Amino acid sequence: MPIHKVVSNAEEACKDIQSNMTLMVGGFGLCGIPENCISELVRKNITGLTCISNNAGVDDFGLGLLLQGRQVKKMISSYVGENAEFERQMLSGELEVELVPQGTLATRCMAAGYGMPAIYTPAGVGTEVALGKEVRNFNGKDYLMEFAFDSDFALVKAWKGDHKGNLIFRATSRNFNPLMAMAGKITIAEVEELVEPGTLDPDHIHLPGIYVHRIFQGVNYEKRIEQRTVRTRS
Amino acid sequence: MPIHKVVSNAEEACKDIQSNMTLMVGGFGLCGIPENCISELVRKNITGLTCISNNAGVDDFGLGLLLQGRQVKKMISSYVGENAEFERQMLSGELEVELVPQGTLATRCMAAGYGMPAIYTPAGVGTEVALGKEVRNFNGKDYLMEFAFDSDFALVKAWKGDHKGNLIFRATSRNFNPLMAMAGKITIAEVEELVEPGTLDPDHIHLPGIYVHRIFQGVNYEKRIEQRTVRTRS
Amino acid sequence: MALDKIGIAKRIAREVKDGMYVNLGIGIPTLVANYLPQGIEVELQSENGLLGMGPFPWDGEEDADLINAGKQTITTLPGSVFFDSAMSFGMIRAQKVDLTILGAMEVSERGDIANWKVPGKMVKGMGGAMDLVASAKNIIVAMQHCDKAGNSKLLPACTLPLTGVGCVKKIVSDLGVFDVTPDGFVLVERAPGVSVEEIVQSTKGKLIVPNDVPEMVI
Amino acid sequence: MALDKIGIAKRIAREVKDGMYVNLGIGIPTLVANYLPQGIEVELQSENGLLGMGPFPWDGEEDADLINAGKQTITTLPGSVFFDSAMSFGMIRAQKVDLTILGAMEVSERGDIANWKVPGKMVKGMGGAMDLVASAKNIIVAMQHCDKAGNSKLLPACTLPLTGVGCVKKIVSDLGVFDVTPDGFVLVERAPGVSVEEIVQSTKGKLIVPNDVPEMVI
Numbered sequence: 001m002p003i004h005k006v007v008s009n010a011e012e013a014c015k016d017i018q019s020n021m022t023l024m025v026g027g028f029g030l031c032g033i034p035e036n037c038i039s040e041l042v043r044k045n046i047t048g049l050t051c052i053s054n055n056a057g058v059d060d061f062g063l064g065l066l067l068q069g070r071q072v073k074k075m076i077s078s079y080v081g082e083n084a085e086f087e088r089q090m091l092s093g094e095l096e097v098e099l100v101p102q103g104t105l106a107t108r109c110m111a112a113g114y115g116m117p118a119i120y121t122p123a124g125v126g127t128e129v130a131l132g133k134e135v136r137n138f139n140g141k142d143y144l145m146e147f148a149f150d151s152d153f154a155l156v157k158a159w160k161g162d163h164k165g166n167l168i169f170r171a172t173s174r175n176f177n178p179l180m181a182m183a184g185k186i187t188i189a190e191v192e193e194l195v196e197p198g199t200l201d202p203d204h205i206h207l208p209g210i211y212v213h214r215i216f217q218g219v220n221y222e223k224r225i226e227q228r229t230v231r232t233r234s
Numbered sequence: 235m236p237i238h239k240v241v242s243n244a245e246e247a248c249k250d251i252q253s254n255m256t257l258m259v260g261g262f263g264l265c266g267i268p269e270n271c272i273s274e275l276v277r278k279n280i281t282g283l284t285c286i287s288n289n290a291g292v293d294d295f296g297l298g299l300l301l302q303g304r305q306v307k308k309m310i311s312s313y314v315g316e317n318a319e320f321e322r323q324m325l326s327g328e329l330e331v332e333l334v335p336q337g338t339l340a341t342r343c344m345a346a347g348y349g350m351p352a353i354y355t356p357a358g359v360g361t362e363v364a365l366g367k368e369v370r371n372f373n374g375k376d377y378l379m380e381f382a383f384d385s386d387f388a389l390v391k392a393w394k395g396d397h398k399g400n401l402i403f404r405a406t407s408r409n410f411n412p413l414m415a416m417a418g419k420i421t422i423a424e425v426e427e428l429v430e431p432g433t434l435d436p437d438h439i440h441l442p443g444i445y446v447h448r449i450f451q452g453v454n455y456e457k458r459i460e461q462r463t464v465r466t467r468s
Numbered sequence: 469m470a471l472d473k474i475g476i477a478k479r480i481a482r483e484v485k486d487g488m489y490v491n492l493g494i495g496i497p498t499l500v501a502n503y504l505p506q507g508i509e510v511e512l513q514s515e516n517g518l519l520g521m522g523p524f525p526w527d528g529e530e531d532a533d534l535i536n537a538g539k540q541t542i543t544t545l546p547g548s549v550f551f552d553s554a555m556s557f558g559m560i561r562a563q564k565v566d567l568t569i570l571g572a573m574e575v576s577e578r579g580d581i582a583n584w585k586v587p588g589k590m591v592k593g594m595g596g597a598m599d600l601v602a603s604a605k606n607i608i609v610a611m612q613h614c615d616k617a618g619n620s621k622l623l624p625a626c627t628l629p630l631t632g633v634g635c636v637k638k639i640v641s642d643l644g645v646f647d648v649t650p651d652g653f654v655l656v657e658r659a660p661g662v663s664v665e666e667i668v669q670s671t672k673g674k675l676i677v678p679n680d681v682p683e684m685v686i
Numbered sequence: 687m688a689l690d691k692i693g694i695a696k697r698i699a700r701e702v703k704d705g706m707y708v709n710l711g712i713g714i715p716t717l718v719a720n721y722l723p724q725g726i727e728v729e730l731q732s733e734n735g736l737l738g739m740g741p742f743p744w745d746g747e748e749d750a751d752l753i754n755a756g757k758q759t760i761t762t763l764p765g766s767v768f769f770d771s772a773m774s775f776g777m778i779r780a781q782k783v784d785l786t787i788l789g790a791m792e793v794s795e796r797g798d799i800a801n802w803k804v805p806g807k808m809v810k811g812m813g814g815a816m817d818l819v820a821s822a823k824n825i826i827v828a829m830q831h832c833d834k835a836g837n838s839k840l841l842p843a844c845t846l847p848l849t850g851v852g853c854v855k856k857i858v859s860d861l862g863v864f865d866v867t868p869d870g871f872v873l874v875e876r877a878p879g880v881s882v883e884e885i886v887q888s889t890k891g892k893l894i895v896p897n898d899v900p901e902m903v904i
Contacts, residue, residue, distance in 0.1 A: 102557065443519070
């Protein structure tokens with residue numbers, strides 16, 4: 001893997017993403033999503049995608065944009081509420097959906113990044129999530145065996161990154177991003193601020209650059225808020 | 235688990251550690267070891283301990299101090315060189331030793347902290363480490379099933395910590411410390427600097443305080459260097 | 469009078485003890501944070517990656533990078549810490565979270581819970597609920613006792629797809645408080661003004677009624 | 687003349703290419719860092735938790751918290767990053783490290799390696815070696831061709847307890863460079879002044895000698 005990773009923008013970063021590929025897309029809801037890469041996938045208009053992402057965005061933002069354009073064949077997610085078009089496509093059978101418990105989703109990403117082919121989790125034992133899966137008892141408790149994810153690309157968003165691909169995330173926009181970054185065969189990181197090596201404190205970096213193949217400074221971040229909830233001053 | 239975690243010193247922190255218990259001890263070589271807790275175990279002179287620690291210290295420092303006092307019944311480690319007394323006790327059969335590949339050791343700690351009863355790793359397949367263990371093939375490659383560690387206490391050392399048990403490590407003294415902190419039934423953290431909650435940036439914390447049961451500010455850190463290797467100015 | 473949502477949240481808040489790490493689900497459970505007893509120290513875990521969740525931000529101070537598991541804007545407190553989703557569910561699976569409070573569509577007398585899917589009608593997904601109920605030591609459910617047609621949601625067995633099996637320890641519904649035991653639901657408290665008879669008629673699962681069932685004091 | 691340790695390190699250094707992530711074992715492999723080709727950018731991984739390992743510190747600037755896997759004091763470089771031991775071996779198992787260079791006591795013609803134990807005599811432990819050899823895509827071994835009694839350490843099968851099976855891709859010994867292939871050891875280069883005959887006599891495992899075996903240029 002080349003250490004020379006900096007590309008100029010989403011178009012260059014995503015140049016070899018093709019129809020029918022499997023993509024991991026970071027973020028939780030609209031928080032910490034790779035906005036630039038998603039826009040570029042819309043522009044490229046590739047189709048038949050399998051997307052592994054905790055959520056499916058909202059109707060008009062995030063992965064919802066890809067759903068609108070019928071670019072997604074299959075979603076692998078834990079929660080897909082708050083998206084009418086998604087629900088329509090799913091119930092009509094246009095869209096294939098695999099629902100995965102959130103912790104299982106996260107851990108299957110981590111497993112890929114840590115070279116572990118499978119993990120055991122109690123989540124879903126005794127439910128329809130367990131159908132067809134191996135159940136194994138350890139110390140008196142049942143666990144499901146779940147496999148590491150396999151994806152062609154991982155698209156993640158970080159707050160800061162350096163030329164070596166080292167990433168720092170901000171607050172809860174971290175979520176699935178470092179895990180998916182570890183798991184992608186090719187990992188593309190878009191960052192709000194791209195800095196020279198040596199700028200970031202080596203103790204503050206959340207995701208080592210060895211996991212990142214391409215990095216660029218994104219533009220025009222909207223960072224839309226899904227549920228604006230505030231206290232009003234009396 | 236109480237959120238009220240601050241204790242005054244190693245004696246108070248280790249008050250209920252007893253003979254024949256299993257202890258995880260953080261550090262790599264002499265780097266990042268819980269010096270205060272180790273001294274306290276020497277002072278208490280409890281025996282029959284099983285220690286899970288990557289190394290066994292040197293003859294007169296680190297876990298070597300416990301070995302000198304014949305306090306250790308069994309070591310579970312990956313590398314035990316550079317310790318003559320250790321080698322003597324091991325070859326004479328006085329000390330039971332289980333050698334575990336370093337990555338397996340680390341991942342078995344993480345598994346405990348992440349509630350995963352077992353993990354799969356290729357390390358040791360086809361070697362004597364695999365004896366008696368389940369071998370399973372995933373995607374054409376063989377893996378060993380290894381179990382999460384079970385320990386009564388984990389003793390770890392951090393650079394900074396706050397009253398809620400949040401920890402920050404420094405440089406390569408991080409090593410096994412956060413992993414063992416996650417894995418202990420009771421986790422004791424000694425820190426060079428104990429600060430008020432809110433002092434540490436929530437994005438810089440390496441180990442969330444939920445994993446830490448007791449914390450204290452250590453004293454008199456020697457931080458001995460095992461292999462002082464330098465360039466001399468010409 | 470049956471409890472309203474705030475009443476349910478207030479009653480559950482009394483189950484939260486000093487020093488607990490608590491995960492609050494979406495809906496009524498989120499409201500519990502507003503009614504915690506005075507003088508206790510509690511750490512709220514939000515499974516999207518935060519320990520030490522604070523209140524909603526003041527108007528104008530919301531931060532798109534700082535949300536809870538319900539996607540609401542929130543704040544931090546002194547001692548808060550962020551982490552990734554794998555560690556978040558790692559600490560949940562490892563039972564470091566002392567108490568989980570979540571909503572349910574149905575609960576069975578054996579403690580099974582269903583709250584993520586209505587076949588053919590609604591499939592929002594399980595989010596983190598399956599991980600939480602499979603792992604947590606102590607689970608309290610906040611729920612409406614009956615559906616809009618008046619049918620009991622405390623059942624002999626769940627009719628909807630399960631979220632988890634044999635995991636619920638306690639239920640606070642609009643009608644009362646119930647322990648879930650190996651023998652079935654045990655009525656522990658009545659909501660103010662609600663009679664034992666009304667609760668018995670509204671509960672389809674096996675219900676054990678002690679001789680004296682106190683009325684709740686909120 | 688057979689190569690000395692520095693010679694072996696220099697020859698191995700030529701196998702390191704621009705942009706590689708490399709893990710260097712203890713001993714001769716550590717020396718490789720001193721002889722990397724000019725103008726290439728390489729990131730050294732130290733499995734105790736550092737990517738971007740720098741040179742030894744200047745006298746007086748050593749830091750007890752900053753060591754490599756051989757417990758030697760080291761430094762960082764711009765772009766270095768620290769991590770815990772689980773992530774370190776995670777990236778190793780996930781084959782993110784392009785090249786692993788380590789020492790060996792014995793290597794078999796099938797690429798098995800033994801380097802961690804001499805029964806009854808020496809048991810220092812495997813450290814990270816078993817993880818590295820089980821995971822790495824590309825493994826180069828630095829070793830002495832024969833023991834002090836002159837017995838070959840390139841063998842039909844290892845006699846010592848194995849570290850890993852069928853994993854070594856290339857050997858640089860004091861006598862030459864060898865590819866490990868399904869057909870056995872293939873002699874690729876001779877050390878300066880070392881004859882093919884000498885290498886053949888010193889190699890007990892199956893050795894394939896091409897017609898023309900160039901002398902190494904360091």
